[in-house]
Amino acid sequence: MSKEQQVDAPQAPGSPGGWDERSEELVADAALVREPTAWRSAGADVVAAAGSASGAVPAKPARRGAVDPVKALMHRHRELCERAVDPLEIAAGLEAHGVTDRTAARFRHRDVFALAEEMYARVPRDEEERGAPTGTSSRGAPEVPAGWALFALLPGVACALAAVGIELSEGHARYAVGIGGALAVAVALRLALRRGPLRCAHHVVPATRAWVCFLIAYALFGDGLMRAAVSGGPDGPWAPSTAAALGLSLAVAPAVWCVRLFAVGARRRLALSRGLAEFTSAVRPLLLGSVALYLCALGVLLVGAGAAYGVPASAGAGALGALLLLARLLSSYGFMRAPLLMLGAAGAVEAASLASVFAGRLPGCAWLAAPVEGVVRAWGPGAVPVVACGAAAGVLLLHSLRVLSRASAHGDGAS
Secondary structure, X not given: OOHHHHHHOOOOOOOOXXXXXXXXXXXXXXXXXXXXXXXXXXXXXXXXHHHHHHOOOOOOOOOOOOOOHHHHHHXXXXXXXXXXXOHHHHHHHHHHXXXXXXXXXXXXXXXXXXXXXXXXXXXXXXXXXXXXXXXXXXXXXXXXXXXXXXXXOHHHHHHHHXXXXXXXXXXXXXXXXXXXXXXHHHHHHHHHHHOOOOOOOOOOOHHHHHHHHHHHHHHHHHHHHHHHHHOOOOOOOOOOOHHHHHXXXXXXXXXXXXXXXXXXXXXXXXXXXXXXXXXXXXXXXXXXXXXXXXXXXXXXXXXXXXXXXXXXXXXXXXXXXXXXXXXXXXXXXXXXXXXXHHHXXXXXHXXXXXXHXXXXXXXXXXXXXXXXXXXXXXXXXXXXXXXXHHHHHHHHHHHHHHHOOOHHHHOXXXX
């Protein structure tokens, strides 16, 4: 046997230092996916097999100590543990990385929260930092700029003043007041969204803004245009739905307040929950209750605005309000893709419905307009936005119940 073969031949450990740091790291990484006790027994089998191969069995296992899987997990999520100000942030981060209560049981903890508490306690910190009270562990929701509740009233106030100005003006002055009022409402809405619980820290793509503008424009002009198109027109300009605009603008305030209520309640339940399943079961009713509360307020405002102008409440505006709330709520928590898809789907359905009515006037294409004309004659032009926006809002509600019931959605910086 050559010298190199003698070096590479299997041999029994000759000293208690046979396990170096690299060996421990390899076993620790493997312990993340296997039961720790199984790895200890496997390690003993390896040592026994090595000893029997050489004929010498050491009196004690040739290891410096048992593998610590929690320490290995802390090493893998070192940045998360170091920057966390309380165990809740570690629990949320672990859940975001796919760690469940079942996974925590492998580390001999009843749930992710208990595992996060041990990881937080084992992170080295200064004595001053350890003694400082962690105000974030019992807080409700993250801080929002001062005066957010008053900023939420600005869109409704601006729209109400513009509506009064339109009623009191005539001729070209009415158009000027209408354009100026629309710009004032847009600025007020931007302030309300940027300085309140519905603010979005992520970049909103231009496509999302474009679809929102289209849906709002359809809520103001779409019903009148659809009614005129089905009747063979339009033969002239049609009036916008001022009642729908006023109701949606006034509904910005309850939307912001309901979202704040949800954020506060979710963070409190995160502090009180002792498991992911418990937190999920507590947050979902809170989300449904907040959305239902907003829909009630929106319905009252739309009915009141319709009564002020002597028109029925716009069901299409109600469906649009629900869609816009859920889309903005998800966006404020960083979920941008689903709102974009559902806003685009609703806008595409409305645009296609309106286009099909005009396309039906082409020779031999009457069948294109038949479905939409039948729906409009049976239930009115508002049925189109009810179907389009209502279906999209339903999908976003189901998506919200799934993603906003995760602890990772309510970390620092969430709305």
